[in-house]
Every structure is written in structure tokens, then in C-alpha cells.
């Protein structure tokens with residue numbers, strides 16, 4: 119593939135032809151902020167926080183949609199650029215709630231990060247503020263449109279990745295809002311067509327869209343993320359379990375080999391069973407028709423004794439073993455080893471047929 | 473799957489049979505939508521008007537249990553019009569003539585009478601499938617959960633071989649696995665006739681190899697019983713059972729019978745994370761760990777082996793399944809001591825050629841699709857590229873056979889069962905999430921408005937569904953998703969144990985029960 123060479127902030131960069139200025143900068147480790155840009159989605163070039171200065175151009179250019187050309191000279195942080203970004207942020211903050219103290223996204227919010235980085239305070243413009251009600255009538259997603267910066271990433275995620283076309287922009291100017299058709303909530307699934315995959319949430323750069331059950335469960339910087347594989351269907355999506363104080367408090371997207379950031383409702387919101395009070399926490403042994411608590415020693419000895427006795431009296435083929443399509447490969451392997459090497463039977467199967 | 477999930481998005485023609493993909497495998501549903509957005513043609517064969525059927529250019533709304541007729545019909549058109557892949561059939565397959573003879577009578581008009589699909593639609597889909605560059609067949613339980621399930625699968629493979637749509641990118645036959653690690657359970661030899669890696673137990677050399685590796689004198693060399701046979705033999709040949717992470721009382725057909733059989737055992741041990749309906753019958757219940765509490769691997773439907781990582785400590789006094797199995801084995805006089813699942817994988821890799829190159833260290837960097845025989849092998853995206861595993865691909869000519877139980881005067885309707893988007897398997901996990909169960913708390917029975925009117929049923933009315941085996945009560949939902957004469961529900965709600973009603977008749981080869989068709993009567997309660 120042909121390459122082009124350009125200079126950003128005095129650094130020479132060779133990038134593949136067709137790459138944008140933003141991509142070339144990222145390749146060289148030069149920071150340019152973005153709101154509406156997402157490498158997986160189409161590029162509206164709308165938010166203009168990513169502007170850069172190219173001498174000779176009539177105005178600042180949005181780096182996410184400007185193609186890098188041979189010999190191009192770019193300034194990513196010139197005074198004009200910084201000034202423009204600051205104004206951009208001031209306008210966004212003018213009608214943004216002063217809520218960082220309690221906002222669940224605090225610590226993982228681009229608006230907050232950039233405001234901090236550029237030293238922009240909230241009171242530059244005394245703007246009219248929105249007062250939308252918070253939408254939380256479903257157990258999965260909470261929508262606080264007061265915190266929406268209209269980047270449109272949720273819209274494109276739903277359209278381009280999920281393919282459900284639930285949401286779009288409505289109205290103009292100050293009244294512009296992201297909403298399902300005719301203003302229904304997500305939960306009116308007949309009209310909205312929403313399937314609560316939460317993929318829009320994974321794209322949102324602010325606290326406008328949140329995993330409802332995670333709210334109040336932990337600050338982002340206190341959460342440990344552990345990448346693992348979904349326990350539900352055979353697609354094998356990967357995601358991060360969010361752990362705080364030894365408890366799983368949520369699931370967030372990472373870049374899985376099969377699924378990218380996309381998940382379905384079960385994978386993203388179906389983790390609650392892990393800490394459910396019904397979880398078995400101790401071995402049980404049936405006595406007088408009732409299951410009563412027992413120690414591991416008692417339970418394991420009884421199992422070994424009974425299986426051993428059955429084998430002795432009736433032969434190994436009098437024992438049947440059912441392994442599981444839910445447990446790991448290693449566990450399935452051990453289960454068939456137990457059947458074949460220890461008990462001495464091939465009566466081993468699992469419920470794949472079901 | 474012979475292909476990878478990603479490849480679905482670049483198929484030109486997708487024939488999805490008996491798979492409500494958008495609900496059961498949402499992320500694969502995304503790939504299908506992507507393919508359609510890129511201009512692919514989607515044909516969905518399903519008795520129900522599912523969301524994927526709504527998106528499809530062709531919805532082949534066949535009568536339940538007539539898949540073979542449909543697939544034979546497609547093959548008939550393709551052969552009659554001479555648009556099959558002659559080179560592929562010649563070089564890579566055998567028994568074409570017998571197949572050709574069998575499908576000769578499955579003309580579009582004949583098939584239309586059996587399936588209810590218009591003859592012209594059959595012709596158009598046949599042409600589309602045959603002449604597209606990359607055609608892919610996807611199927612799930614809608615194909616396998618019939619007494620003729622194995623034959624259904626043959627009929628899909630026949631079609632793909634006929635057109636040479638197999639063994640290349642985005643072309644193949646792709647069964648979508650329902651549970652997360654069905655593939656892995658099979659790969660690991662949790663089957664009555666094979667060791668890990670599908671190494672047959674009747675092959676002398678395999679037995680010797682495993683006996684030696686496991687330091688035992690012999691291992692049994694005659695195939696054991698399948699799950700269905702074991703349950704049937706409870707109290708007879710089978711005296712004790714060890715059931716891990718399964719809930720056959722809810723998931724098996726004819727649940728009353730299953731419960732009765734399990735009760736007749738001398739000894740039952742169940743290892744699970746919840747006190748499931750099956751665990752309640754046990755003599756000993758062993759508390760296991762969920763996926764969040766252990767390390768290990770799962771193998772997905774495209775043979776991709778991926779890490780499961782421990783995120784939290786065991787809940788209460790529970791232990792991960794692998795530790796429990798080791799304890800039982802050790803107590804039975806065969807010490808098993810693995811420091812971690814990683815060591816178990818080392819042993820698996822040693823004994824299982826397809827997993828030979830797989831290790832936790834490699835998986836920590838990226839997932840691998842088997843076959844991955846050596847430590848420097850990159851894994852395999854699609855199977856059968858040059859040859860089939862058995863050399864030449866064999867056409868298995870199969871005939872349409874009606875389902876085991878057809879509607880009659882007393883039980884005039886067909887009941888089909890399946891899955892819901894918000895729930896999973898028997899619901900023991902999803903019913904306890906505090907989210908999925910809140911949004912979708914109850915089950916209902918889908919019934920067509922024509923039937924509902926005839927039976928005097930309104931939306932939300934409680935109805936009783938009765939078969940020769942039992943009955944359940946459930947709320948009715950009048951729905952255009954089902955055709956007149958068909959009702960549908962899921963097996964995912966303990967409160968609606970629909971498998972008290974379903975038919976335990978099984979496919980004679982795969983032993984999969986016929987969940988997709990049984991004869992019932994529906995009546996309003998009260």
C-alpha cells in the first residue's frame with residue numbers, strides 16, 4: 119500500500135495513504151481529543167473537539183475526517199486549536215449538570231477528562247439548562263439526557279453494529295435530543311425495537327447512558343476489571359467482569375475476539391446470579407428425606423463410598439455420569455477421566471443433545 | 473461450525489434453518505444483519521415468523537418437521553436446472569447418483585404440498601443458494617430436535633456439497649451451539665463413545681494411549697450409554713448417577729418420567745451452583761463455583777478456545793468444579809492433584825491432537841481455533857478446505873419422515889419449544905439476575921389469532937396445554953409469530969415446566985429428543 123509522509127507538531131510521520139490526520143497522530147502517539155469519533159463507526163466529523171491547524175487552510179480542520187496528504191504540515195495544539203477546544207468545552211459545560219461528584223461515570227468520562235486537561239470551568243457561559251426526567255423504567259439502562267453531548271455514538275452503535283435503529287436525533291438547536299421513535303422510552307420495545315443489548319451504553323463518552331445496576335456500586339477507579347468469557351450461549355463473547363471488594367458489580371465491554379465491544383442482554387446484564395442468595399454455599403446430604411448441611415469431608419467420603427460400593431456390587435457400568443456444557447473444558451476433561459480411568463465406565467455424556 | 477462467526481458477515485447468501493438467531497445467538501444475529509446490509513440475501517426456514525424471518529427476503533414458513541422435504545426440494549431444483557457444482561461433486565464427493573435418485577421425486581410441487589412453502593419460493597431460494605458466490609447454511613435446534621434430526625443434518629450437508637459451498641471462506645454448514653461450552657464438552661470427550669479430541673473408545677490404540685497416560689491397566693473399550701439411555705435405565709442397569717451442572721428434570725422431555733426415573737436410583741449426587749429441580753432429588757449436593765470463580769477455558773461454536781478468568785473467591789464454602797472432581801477421585805483411591813486448570817490443559821494438549829498447541833500462556837495473548845496441533849500453529853478458521861475429515865464427502869440420501877407424533881382429533885395442535893432472548897436454558901441463572909427476570913418475569917404461549925378465536929381465548933388468558941404425557945398452565949399471547957395450528961413456548965421457566973408435555977421420542981442416531989413437534993390440545997382454564 120502506498121504511504122504518505124506528513125509532519126505533525128514537527129514530528130515526521132509516515133502513514134498509509136487514505137489515513138486521516140487523527141489516525142496518523144494516534145500512530146505517532148500524539149494526543150488529539152475526540153467525542154463523536156469511534157474507529158468502529160462511520161465518521162460524521164461533527165463534534166469538532168478534534169480540530170487541528172493546517173497552515174493555508176481557511177479554518178481549523180476536524181482531524182477525524184481530514185485525510186493525511188503528502189507533505190502536509192499539522193499543528194495539533196497551536197494556540198488557535200486550544201482556544202477552539204476550550205470554547206467547544208465551555209459551550210458543552212454550559213448546559214451540563216454540575217454532577218461530577220455523584221455521577222457514576224466520573225473517572226471514565228471524556229467530558230470530565232478534557233475539561234480537566236484544558237482547565238475549563240463550568241461557569242464561562244451561563245446557559246439555559248435542560249431538565250429532562252431521567253429514564254430508568256427498565257432494569258438495564260439508565261438514560262440521563264441532561265448529560266448528553268449529542269455526539270451520536272449511541273445512534274451509530276445501534277445502527278451500524280447492533281442493527282436495530284432504535285434511536286436518532288430529534289429537534290434542532292437547544293432542543294436537540296437523542297430518542298427512540300415518537301419519544302417513547304427504550305422499554306416500549308414494540309415501538310422502540312430496543313433489545314437492551316446495552317451496546318449504546320458501551321459507546322457513550324459521558325454519564326448520559328449508564329448500566330443501571332452499577333450506579334452507586336463503586337467509583338470507576340476502585341473497580342478491578344477481569345476479562346473473561348460469557349457463560350451463556352455458544353458465541354463466546356468476551357467481556358470484563360467489574361469487581362469491587364470481591365463482588366462482581368457489573369459487566370463492561372472490552373475488545374473481544376468474536377464480538378468486539380458488542381454483547382447481548384444476557385451477557386451484559388445477566389451476571390446477577392453470581393451473588394444471588396440462592397447460591398449453594400455448603401455441601402448437603404439427604405437425611406430422613408431432607409437435605410441438611412454437611413462438611414466437605416462428610417460429603418466427599420459419602421460420594422466415594424457409595425460410588426465405590428455400586429461399582430463393587432453391580433460393576434462400573436451401573437454408574438452414570440453427566441458432565442456439563444456449562445463448565446470448562448478442563449472440568450469436562452476431568453469428568454470423563456473420572457468416568458473412564460477411575461470408575462471404569464464409558465457411561466459419560468452431557469446435555470448437548472438438549 | 474465449519475466457518476468462523478466473522479465470516480457470516482461476508483456471505484452472499486445465508487440460509488438459516490430452524491434458528492431464531494436474533495434471540496438465541498444475538499451476536500451472530502448482528503453478523504447476519506451486517507451481511508444483509510452489505511447486500512446478502514437471507515432466506516429463513518422456520519415455522520414461526522421470528523425477527524430474523526421478518527428481515528429475510530424469503531421466509532420459508534414450513535410446517536414443523538418437514539425440513540428434509542424442503543432441503544431435498546432445493547436439491548431437486550438445483551440438479552434439474554443443472555446449476556450444481558459439477559467439478560466439486562466429481563472430485564470431492566461420493567454417492568451422488570443415489571442422492572440424485574432420491575431427490576428426483578421431491579419436485580417443487582410435491583415439496584410444496586408437504587411443507588406448505590410455495591413452489592416458486594423453493595425454486596428461487598434454490599437458485600439463489602446455488603449461484604451465489606459464498607452461500608452459508610446456519611442451523612440450530614430447529615433442525616436437530618426431531619426424531620429425524622440426524623437426517624435433517626444430512627440433508628443440509630448434502631445441499632452444501634451439491635453446490636460446493638463448503639470448505640471456503642463464508643461458505644459452509646454451521647450449526648450454532650446453544651450452550652456456551654457444548655463444543656468443549658464434546659471436544660473433551662464428555663461423550664459415551666470418544667475420548668477427548670473425538671478419539672474413539674473402541675480403537676485399541678486409543679485405549680492403550682489413555683490407559684498409559686492415566687497410569688491405569690485398562691480403560692473400558694465399549695461405548696457407554698447416552699444421557700437419555702442412562703435416565704431410562706435408572707433403577708435398572710444404572711444404580712447411581714453423578715450429575716454435574718445439568719438440570720434434566722427441567723430440560724429433558726417428559727419431565728414427570730425423568731423425575732420418576734431419577735428417584736429410583738440407589739444414589740444420586742448432583743453438583744451445581746443452585747439447588748435445581750434435579751439437585752432437590754439428590755442424596756448428596758456439592759456446591760460448585762460459577763464461571764466468575766474459576767480459571768479455565770470454554771470452546772465456542774466456531775471451535776475457538778478462550779480463557780475464563782477467576783474474578784472473585786468462591787462463594788461461601790463452594791468450590792470450583794475441577795477441585796471437587798479431584799476430591800472425589802482422590803477419595804475413590806485415584807489421587808488427582810492439579811495445581812491449577814492450566815496444568816489440566818497441559819495434559820489435555822498432550823493427549824488431544826487438535827488441542828496439541830493450546831496452552832494458557834498462548835490463550836492469554838489471543839484465542840485459538842482448533843485444530844491447533846502444535847505450539848507454533850496459528851489455529852484453523854474454516855474446516856474441510858482441501859478434504860473432508862473422512863476423505864471424500866459422502867451424500868447421505870434421506871427421505872422425509874413425518875414427526876413421531878402428529879396432531880389428531882384429540883390433540884389437534886402442534887407444540888414447538890425453544891428459547892427466549894432474555895433467558896437461558898432452564899433459567900436457573902437468568903431467573904436470578906435481578907434484571908432479566910424483572911423485565912421478562914413470566915412465560916407465555918404463543919398462539920395464532922385464528923386459533924385463539926376458535927377456542928375463545930383472549931390475550932393474557934390462562935390456558936392449559938395438554939399432551940398424552942402431561943399438562944401445564946400458562947398465559948396465552950396472541951401472536952402473528954405462529955401459524956394457525958402451531959403453538960410455541962420456551963422451556964426456560966420453572967413455573968412452566970413444558971417438558972411435562974413434550975415427547976421423549978428420540979432420533980435413533982443422535983438420541984436428541986423431538987422438542988420441536990408434539991401433538992397437544994389447548995383449552996382455556998376456568
Ligand code: SF4
Pocket residue numbers: 275276280282283284285304311312313314315316317318319
Ligand atoms: S440497548 Fe441496544 S438496541 Fe437498545 S438502543 Fe442501545 S444499542 Fe440500540
Ligand code: SF4
Pocket residue numbers: 265266267268269270271272273296321322323324326327
Ligand atoms: S447519549 Fe451518550 S453516546 Fe449518545 S449522543 Fe449522548 S453523549 Fe453521545
Ligand code: SF4
Pocket residue numbers: 348349350351352353354355377381382383384385386497498499500
Ligand atoms: S453476550 Fe450474548 S451473544 Fe455473546 S456469548 Fe453471551 S449470551 Fe451469547
